[in-house]
Amino acid sequence: QLSQIALSRAKDVESKWQGTSMLGGTTKNFVDGKFVDSSASSWLDVNDPSTQALLSKVPLTTQSEFDAAVANAEAAFPAWRETSLLTRQQVMFKLQALLREHMDDIANAIVLEQGKTFADAKGDVLRGLQVVEVACGVTSTMLEERIEVSKDMDTYARREPLGVTAAIAPFNFPAMIPLWSIPMATVTGNTLVLKPSERVPGASMIIAELCQRAGMPKGVLNVVNGAVDIVNGICDDPRIKAISFVGSDKAGAHIYHRGTQNGKRVQANLGAKNHAILMPDANKNFALNSIAGAAFGAAGQRCMALSVVVAVGEAQSWVPELVERAKQLKVSGGFEEGADLGPLISPAARDRVRSLTGSVEQEGGKILLDGTDFASPDYPNGNFVGPSIVEAGPGMKAYDQEIFGPTLVVLKADTLDQAVEYINKNKYGNGAAIFTTNGATARKFEKTVNAGQLGVNVPVPVPLPMFAWSGNKGSVMGDIGFYGKSALNFYTSYKTSTSLWRAEDANMSERASVNMPTMS
Numbered sequence: 001q002l003s004q005i006a007l008s009r010a011k012d013v014e015s016k017w018q019g020t021s022m023l024g025g026t027t028k029n030f031v032d033g034k035f036v037d038s039s040a041s042s043w044l045d046v047n048d049p050s051t052q053a054l055l056s057k058v059p060l061t062t063q064s065e066f067d068a069a070v071a072n073a074e075a076a077f078p079a080w081r082e083t084s085l086l087t088r089q090q091v092m093f094k095l096q097a098l099l100r101e102h103m104d105d106i107a108n109a110i111v112l113e114q115g116k117t118f119a120d121a122k123g124d125v126l127r128g129l130q131v132v133e134v135a136c137g138v139t140s141t142m143l144e145e146r147i148e149v150s151k152d153m154d155t156y157a158r159r160e161p162l163g164v165t166a167a168i169a170p171f172n173f174p175a176m177i178p179l180w181s182i183p184m185a186t187v188t189g190n191t192l193v194l195k196p197s198e199r200v201p202g203a204s205m206i207i208a209e210l211c212q213r214a215g216m217p218k219g220v221l222n223v224v225n226g227a228v229d230i231v232n233g234i235c236d237d238p239r240i241k242a243i244s245f246v247g248s249d250k251a252g253a254h255i256y257h258r259g260t261q262n263g264k265r266v267q268a269n270l271g272a273k274n275h276a277i278l279m280p281d282a283n284k285n286f287a288l289n290s291i292a293g294a295a296f297g298a299a300g301q302r303c304m305a306l307s308v309v310v311a312v313g314e315a316q317s318w319v320p321e322l323v324e325r326a327k328q329l330k331v332s333g334g335f336e337e338g339a340d341l342g343p344l345i346s347p348a349a350r351d352r353v354r355s356l357t358g359s360v361e362q363e364g365g366k367i368l369l370d371g372t373d374f375a376s377p378d379y380p381n382g383n384f385v386g387p388s389i390v391e392a393g394p395g396m397k398a399y400d401q402e403i404f405g406p407t408l409v410v411l412k413a414d415t416l417d418q419a420v421e422y423i424n425k426n427k428y429g430n431g432a433a434i435f436t437t438n439g440a441t442a443r444k445f446e447k448t449v450n451a452g453q454l455g456v457n458v459p460v461p462v463p464l465p466m467f468a469w470s471g472n473k474g475s476v477m478g479d480i481g482f483y484g485k486s487a488l489n490f491y492t493s494y495k496t497s498t499s500l501w502r503a504e505d506a507n508m509s510e511r512a513s514v515n516m517p518t519m520s
């Protein structure tokens with residue numbers, strides 16, 4: 001059963017937003033501007049991770065319903081691409097205002113389905129909203145290039161939308177990640193089919209309604225719920241030209257290969273193991289608080305969570321204090337006052353965190369803090385674990401694999417070079433941070449470390465969306481990043497036209513030239 005506060009938020013969300021279900025009903029699809037019931041024969045449960053109460057059943061949308069959604073997106077494309085950029089910009093202005101106005105409702109849906117704390121859920125919405133804000137500047141960012149390449153001859157490069165595009169989202173940022181794609185795909189003139197994570201469909205349903213209220217015409221955004229079959233449909237459907245995927249390595253590799261083999265553009269953001277180097281000259285209090293916040297916030301279920309700290313030299317003696325700070329964090333339901341960490345997404349995720357954390361001792365490491373047997377008196381059925389801190393290293397499961405839970409691995413290094421080497425040898429390259437008060441140390445770190453998103457005294461260095469996502473190595477497949485200028489490259493193709501407008505037929509020979517023209 002939902003807690004009292006969760007129940008009142010669930011009633012509120014469900015009564016206000018047509019596509020959502022928070023009290024055990026069914027989530028709808030959004031096709032042709034309408035919220036429609038699926039005729040699926042298979043449905044998946046969405047449970048509140050704090051109590052296991054059933055919030056919704058999500059359809060495994062049928063092939064024919066999926067076909068209809070893609071057909072609808074295809075039919076909407078010609079008129080949408082013909083709208084002016086200024087018209088599409090107006091939709092973004094309105095969407096920006098509506099998202100801000102209804103942020104609490106979206107955050108409530110996120111807490112109910114995903115479990116993170118309410119404050120963190122608002123951050124989830126805000127980070128997506130910021131992409132919409134950047135999309136509002138599209139009239140500047142889409143300014144085209146043109147030069148006179150020869151006498152009376154101009155070349156003009158224009159960007160054109162691709163057509164129907166698709167986005168496949170993970171469970172951990174139910175608002176932000178759909179909003180990495182929706183504004184950038186549509187403001188550039190494409191239509192989009194979104195498949196939200198089957199575990200957290202509610203935020204996408206609310207966002208779809210807001211897009212419609214903002215003036216997005218029918219069919220420009222369609223939302224279809226489902227799992228692997230819909231994903232495979234997206235990879236195979238020739239009407240879909242590009243796929244944005246965010247999620248695990250396994251699903252990402254499958255989608256990248258299947259999508260690109262079918263001739264599509266695919267961008268895939270995958271897993272991570274983000275290291276922070278803790279230098280002995282760091283501001284200790286600031287660094288330990290930052291590391292604890294970034295390791296355990298969102299119960300470690302962020303792709304940019306800090307999951308490894310490399311303590312250099314004397315900073316190794318600070319680890320017991322880090323353990324003390326971790327112990328102070330409050331683990332509880334996401335709506336509870338003062339909660340720092342909510343539950344994990346599923347019982348399976350909790351079991352995995354327990355098993356990987358527990359494997360440290362069998363593999364010769366040390367468990368400094370074990371939060372895996374945490375039991376919440378108020379939420380006895382929730383998927384909770386508390387913060388854990390372990391000493392582990394390369395070759396051990398807890399270090400080599402993404403745990404995606406609140407378990408922080410501690411490594412020891414004698415020098416900065418040794419610490420950087422750990423990061424550079426790791427297969428992932430999403431983010432890395434350093435805590436230091438020495439500018440030269442910071443600069444050397446930035447130059448030598450091989451990860452895509454770096455923080456100097458910043459624990460979660462996700463670039464704001466005027467920049468592009470820049471994870472590297474095993475954390476991405478495809479070579480065009482999400483949002484920022486990269487999104488323009490991903491969602492458009494260039495067309496160049498060269499034209500000659502000469503007033504008179506001067507110096508024109510009587511004979512045709514067969515040589516490669518040389519510009520003069």
Ligand code: NAD
Pocket residue numbers: 168169170171172173195196197198226227228231232246247248249250251252254269270271272302303402404430471475
């Ligand atoms: P997931 O891969 O299980 O699911 C993501 C999406 O892929 C879902 O929509 C799901 O329906 C679909 N999917 C899952 N398995 C599939 C399969 N076998 N074939 C086809 N489709 C499949 O990921 P998740 O558990 O929802 O999300 C957590 C993962 O996402 C973590 O690894 C995290 O690091 C990663 N992530 C990465 C970033 C980033 O920007 N690098 C951001 C957020 C999350």
